[in-house]
Amino acid sequence: MTDRATHPEGTGRNHPVLWTSNLTKTFFLGRTIYAVKDVNIAVGPAEFAAVVGPSGCGKSTLLGLLGGLDRPVSGDVVLDGQRYSELNENGLALLRRRKIGFVFQFFNLISHLSALENVMLPMRFTGKPSRACRTKAEQLLKIVGLAERKTHLPLQMSGGEQQRVAIARALANDPALVLADEPTGNLDTRTGGEMIHLFERLNRDMGQTFVVVSHDPKLAEVADVVFRMKDGEIVESTRNARGAERRPRGDEHGR
Ligand SMILES: Nc1ncnc2c1ncn2[C@@H]1O[C@H](COP(=O)(O)OP(=O)(O)OP(=O)(O)O)[C@@H](O)[C@H]1O
Ligand SMILES: [Mg+2]
DSSP states (O other): OOOOOOOTTOOGGGOOSEEEEEEEEEEEESEEEEEEEEEOOEEOTTOEEEEEOSTTSSHHHHHHHHTTSSOOSEEEEEETTEEGGGOOHHHHHHHHHHHEEEEOTTOOOOTTSOHHHHHHHHHHHTTOOHHHHHHHHHHHHHHTTOGGGTTOOGGGSOHHHHHHHHHHHHTTTOOSEEEEESTTTTSOHHHHHHHHHHHHHHHHHHOOEEEEEOSOHHHHHHOSEEEEEETTEEEEEEEOTTGGGOOOTTGGGTO
16 A cells, blocks of 8 residues: 655645646657646645636546546646556556546447436446445436436437436446536537536535536636646636535545
8 A cells, every 4th residue: 555645735624635746648649749738736625626728728638637547648646645656557447436427528328228227337336236226326316307217218318318317427436526528518508507507516515526627618607716728738727716615525424
């Protein structure tokens, strides 16, 4: 076992749950492209962070690194005291399963499974008994307003409903971190707005840390912190004064 990594500037309750140090990812296509360059960000427990910026600025690449789906060329990501650089591929897969929930633009639901079965799936992978998975999945579908749709297959639901199933699935294993890449990108404006409010409500009520990439300007309004990217770099970090309303995950149990 290695020591828990601590953020150089974090103190007490304000200790970041997710942070990066000089995170860099390049691609080589005839020349070196810095998709993510020297990124240093810190997100506190139960904070809602938005990543914004023009197409191609590196948002998805950054999210992939934060989610441990991709490895940087240099620098590191730390989640809950765990440095990704100290994990092998199995360790990273385990961390993803236990601590991270993903939401994608195209929902990525399994087409032959019902809403309920889709939400149960990540729990089944952890070996949780089937009955407990079902109960938890039913609760989550209720939270996202889909109790009446649990037997529907993805194609028997609207885009907004499918995305709510995907959000319920992302929350299935009580992740410390929820990452969403353009979760409203495939929805009409109104449904997209509702989705952002759902994220805001879940973040407030369930106390998970959210990092959401979106072109939707509403996202920047609801976020605690907005990271603006350009050419792979964070060119601006804006913090909104709403953090005090937030209750960190598990705080009621004195964690
Ligand atoms: N596999 C790859 N090989 C080569 N270059 C890549 C690869 N993936 C991304 N890039 C480049 O890295 C840069 C960042 O891409 P990324 O997908 O992170 O942007 P983005 O901000 O998510 O854009 P969008 O808003 O369009 O989704 C872009 O210049 C892109 O062309
Ligand atoms: Mg992208």
